[in-house]
Amino acid sequence: NAGVTQTPKFRILKIGQSMTLQCTQDMNHNYMYWYRQDPGMGLKLIYYSVGAGITDKGEVPNGYNVSRSTTEDFPLRLELAAPSQTSVYFCASRQTGAVYGYTFGSGTRLTVV
C-alpha cells in the first residue's frame, strides 16, 4: 500500500494563476480531508468528503474547490491564486465507523508570488 499520495511536492504560482493539488489513497478509506498549515501554526480544515460524490466545507474554504468522483481521488483546486494561499497543504484519509487517526500525505509546499 502506498497510503496517501500527494503531487506535486513543491510548486510556485504567480498571483492569479490556477492549479490542482492531487491526492490519491489506496486504502479504500471513505473519509478524506484537505488541511493547510501556515508557518508555526496548526492545521486548518479546508474541505472534507465522507464518500464519492459528497463534499463539504471546512473552516477555511474560500478560494478553493474540491471534487470526489471516486473513492481514491480527492483533488483540491485553487482558482486565482493569492499570496495568502502560500502554505503547506496536507491531504489525509481515515476509515469510517469509529474515529480513527488520520493517514496524512507527505504534503505540497505552495508559494504564491
Add this chain to the structure above:
Amino acid sequence: GENVEQHPSTLSVQEGDSAVIKCTYSDSASNYFPWYKQELGKRPQLIIDIRSNVGEKKDQRIAVTLNKTAKHFSLHITETQPEDSAVYFCAAPQSGGGADGLTFGKGTHLIIQP
C-alpha cells in the same frame, strides 16, 4: 464547532527528563483525542490517541491522560531522547463522531537539550 487550546507553544527539557504538553477542548461531546508528532519538513504522524471512555493510555515512553470533567487532556513523554525533538499537535473532533474532521491545537515545539 470544537475549540482546542494547546500549551506551551515551546518546551525545552534536558535529555532524560519528562515533558508534559496540555490541551483543553470546548465540546463536551468530543470522544476522541489524538496526538500527532511532526518533524521538520515531514507529515504529521499519529503517536497515541485516547477515547473518552478511558482516563489514561500508555505506549512505552509516551502516555496520554484525559479529564472529561475539566475537558483537558495531556501528553506525557518520559526519559526524553534527542529523537523526541519535534512539534506535537493535539486534536479533537470538529463535532460528535468526527466525520467532519479534526480541530488541531497550534502545536508545541519540543526541544530536547543534550
